[in-house]
Amino acid sequence: MSYFIGRNREARQTYGFDEIALVPGNIAVDPDDTDVSFDIAKSKFKIPFLASAMDGVVGVEFAIAMGKLGGLGVLNLDGISTRYENPGEVIKSIVDCPPEKATVLFQKIYKAPIQKELIAKKVREIKKAKVPCAVSCIPQNAAEFGPIARDAGADIFVVQSTVITIKFESKKQKALDIAKFVKDMKIPILMGNCVTYRVALELMETGVSGLLVGVGPGAACTTRGVLGIGVPQVTTTVDCAAARDFYFKKTGKYVPVITDGGMITGGDVCKAIASGADAVMIGSPFAKAKEAPGKGFHWGMATPHQNLPRGTRVRV
Numbered sequence: 049m050s051y052f053i054g055r056n057r058e059a060r061q062t063y064g065f066d067e068i069a070l071v072p073g074n075i076a077v078d079p080d081d082t083d084v085s086f087d088i089a090k091s092k093f094k095i096p097f098l099a100s101a102m103d104g105v106v107g108v109e110f111a112i113a114m115g116k117l118g119g120l121g122v123l124n125l126d127g128i129s130t131r132y133e134n135p136g137e138v139i140k141s142i143v144d145c146p147p148e149k150a151t152v153l154f155q156k157i158y159k160a161p162i163q164k165e166l167i168a169k170k171v172r173e174i175k176k177a178k179v180p181c182a183v184s185c186i187p188q189n190a191a192e193f194g195p196i197a198r199d200a201g202a203d204i205f206v207v208q209s210t211v212i213t214i215k216f217e218s219k220k221q222k223a224l225d226i227a228k229f230v231k232d233m234k235i236p237i238l239m240g241n242c243v244t245y246r247v248a249l250e251l252m253e254t255g256v257s258g259l260l261v262g263v264g265p266g267a268a269c270t271t272r273g274v275l276g277i278g279v280p281q282v283t284t285t286v287d288c289a290a291a292r293d294f295y296f297k298k299t300g301k302y303v304p305v306i307t308d309g310g311m312i313t314g315g316d317v318c319k320a321i322a323s324g325a326d327a328v329m330i331g332s333p334f335a336k337a338k339e340a341p342g343k344g345f346h347w348g349m350a351t352p353h354q355n356l357p358r359g360t361r362v363r364v
Contacts, residue, residue: 064265064280065316085118086304086326088204089236089257091180094118096321098306100331101184101206103127107135107341108173110334115179122206122329123170125185125193128341130167131160139341167193168200175201182238184208187224198235204257206238210271211263213242214250227254241308243279248291252303259303260329261288265310281310282323289324 053059086096099106099114101122106114107129114121128135138157145153167183174181184206185193194205207224216223230237239251240260251259262285264271264278272278279287285307296302304326311317311330320328338344 062280062283064282065310065319067280068282068319070318070322087302088120088238088304091203091236093120093180093327096325096327098122098182098308098327098329099334100308100329101208102331102335103129103135103139104342105331105335105340107139108170110337110339110341111174111181112177112179113337113339114334115174115177115181120180120182120204122182122184123174125167125183125197126162126189128157129170130162130164131158133163133166135341143342162189164193164196167196171197171200171202180204182206187212188221190224190229194229194233198233202235204236204238205233206240206260208238208240208260211241211277212239212251213247214254226251226256230255238306240306242288243284245287245291248288248305249295252291252295252301256303258306259288259292260306260308261285261325262308262310281307282319285320285323285325292324 050058050060084096085092085094087093095118097114097119099110099119099121101124103124106121106123108123111121111123123129128138132138142150142153142157171181171183180203181201182204183193183197183202185208187207187209190205190207197205207226207229214226226239236257237255238258238260239254239256241263242248242251242259242261243263248259248261262281264273265281285305288305292303292305305324306327306329307320307323307325308329309331311320311328312332317328317330334340335342336344
């Protein structure tokens, strides 16, 4: 139900994880009899978890460990892994850096150019372990990085921005033709992030193999604070899942919806799945794993004044 909050200004009640609880049903099911797997195109994953494409969350080692557990770690092609031959040394310098010097260090680190040969190298390192390889970049780099990753053996390519739409207007730059990119890549493409029924449906109509939903809820995202943009994750998931179901009835093609961000507890994950998500993408909890680039050191979100790339994690 919508409400008018002023002349010609309509608002709608929306819900986040803290605003709802799951009501138990009248049948108890043995956990051993449940199936929590999900599919992306023709690839099946045992567990419905993706690890966020953040430098403090997924490196080659973590992507391999996640793959062996049946999930999917997404490597960030815009970050440290493709700027430095040995990203471990860079991560160590961040972990050892005093908080008052962190901003200067981060700005220095991310001034280094992306080395395209490292894109292929990292993909091959992950594939050598015989696990699925997923990599991510922003739309501005997708046309260039996509073919490199695909030819090196990447199984899934993720195009991810803060807010993604089919229509993009700019006098200075040319927008990524999503439908053409999806067709030309010939491997499954995931797109994100969106929060509305209409945009979710429009993205599915381009032929994508999965959709990341959620704007602003993650620990590393400042979108809601800086721009005031976002929709609470439960409502986001319900609306985008409705678009998925409509698209499936219309075309027979099922496009999984992946709730991305804002989940800290197991209960949050359960609520996302109950709201219609096929899987979830998580960052902060995985950043504390010993296989993560920071070796389990706690990372927090970058502040807006640090002027760092999306997805950057900083020491708390």
